[in-house]
Every structure is written in C-alpha cells, then in structure tokens.
Amino acid sequence: MSRKSDRHWYPRYPGDYARKTAHLxxxxxxxxxxxxxxxYTVAP
Structure with a gap:
C-alpha cells in the first residue's frame, strides 16, 4: 500500500524548469x- 504522499508524485527538476520558464x-x-x-493530481 502506498502512502498518500506517493500517489501524486511527479519529477520536477528546478534547473530545467527555470530554463524553460524564465520568460514568465x-x-x-x-x-x-x-x-x-x-x-498531475487529477489526470489518471
């Protein structure tokens, strides 16, 4: 049985995110x- 916090985990890499969203x-x-x-929480 997984813990509740494990169910909606997704990878998020700060460096990649910052590079791709710097213009926002x-x-x-x-x-x-x-x-x-x-x-990532709602989608199946």
Missing amino acids: SLTEDGAYTKLMDWY
Whole structure:
C-alpha cells in the first residue's frame, strides 16, 4: 500500500524548469505551476 504522499508524485527538476520558464512573469509562473500540479493530481 502506498502512502498518500506517493500517489501524486511527479519529477520536477528546478534547473530545467527555470530554463524553460524564465520568460514568465511571477504571476504566470505561479499559474503555470498550479496548473501542472492540478494536472498531475487529477489526470489518471
């Protein structure tokens, strides 16, 4: 049986993320992060 925290884990590499999202504003970055978290939590 997996722990609840293990069910919605996905890899996130800070260096890769920073390189690919450097052009985003702070607001856009926050929205993008929330959307990714939602997607990986809700998507099957």
